[in-house]
Amino acid sequence: MPLFWRIFLLNAVVLIVATALLLGPVTVSTPVLLTEAAVLTAGLAAMLVANALLLRIGLAPLQRLTRAMTTTDLLRPGHRPAVGGRGEIAELITTFNTMLDRLEDERATSSARALSAQEAERRRVARELHDEVGQSLTAVLLQLKRAADHAPPGLGEELRQVQEATRAGLEEIRRIARRLRPGVLDELGLASALKALAAEFAGPGLDVRHRLAPDLPPLDREAELVLYRVAQEALTNTVRHARAHRAEIALHRTPGGVELRVRDDGRGTGGAPEGAGVRGMRERALLIGAGLTVESGTEPTVESGAGVGTVVRLAVPVPVRFPAHTLVPVRGSAPAHAPPP
DSSP: OHHHHHHHHHHHHHHHHHHHHHSSSSSOOOOHHHHHHHHHHHHHHHHHHHHHHHHHHHHHHHHHHHHHHHOOOTTTTTTTOOOOOHEEEHHHHHHHHHHHHHHHHHHHHHHHHHHHHHHHHHHHHHHHHHIIIIIHHHHHHHHHHHHHHHHHHHHHHHHHHHHHHHHHHHHHHHHHHHHSSHHHHHHHHHHHHHHHHHHHHHHTBEEEEEEEEETTTOOOOOHHHHHHHHHHHHHHHHHIOOOEEEEEEEEEEEEEEEEEEEEEOOOTTTTTTOHHHHHHHHHHHHHHOOOEEEEEEESTTTTTOOOOEEEEEEEEEEOOOOTTOOOOOTTTOOOOSSSOO
């Protein structure tokens, strides 16, 4: 029954009962007796309770829809309010679910294009850093070496210091280029790339370890790239925010595919809202149909045994369930499935 007629009939019943009481033989004394007041109060209370219950039952689908609308997150797709019965409310819920399907498809398509463009731009910047800036600094190092070899002792020592500073800058540029374009991922595969990533983030204040299962199933290049980027972003957050001393990258087989887990012994998220890094990881996970969770203090951390720190999990199905809107090539760039130039 439509919502309009439900409310109309409910109010009609209340008015009919009130009219029957007014026209009936029942009278009220003046002043009102205690027993008469009790009967009137009980009748009024019964009518109010019945009215409230009927309204709650009739408006329950709208309340469910309201809760679903307030909790909808396009980065956590798949949640839909149930459609029950017929009428305007059922049609409204169906329309809302259809709108969510369309919005999720459009969001995933735009995210795929943006991330494809981002990867293409990363490759371009990394190539220019390596080929242009790197070669220029290499030439500067050679000139500084020749100048230091023919300079007086005092000036030669200063030139060697400049040479060391230039060499350190060249190594930093090469490190940035490797982060932008993980060549080891294309050349040696995911396991070697994750090992190199752990070694890259390890330092005097952070011990990064890795546990990679040897029996991993074959993965598409897009899935390997998503796994690598999620691990990279998780370790970046560990270095920037966690104040951790130990971290671990684990990759193992699951009944439905593979799972990446990056955990640390830092201070955890503390209930803080998700930042751009976590949202970026979720968008990458959606592109390959994977599920991403970020938890804090849910299990013992690396060798500490304490329930603190942060755990990032990425569950990738095998074979990867690519949505219809998966990585879309960007005009002027290489396709997402093609190897970088």
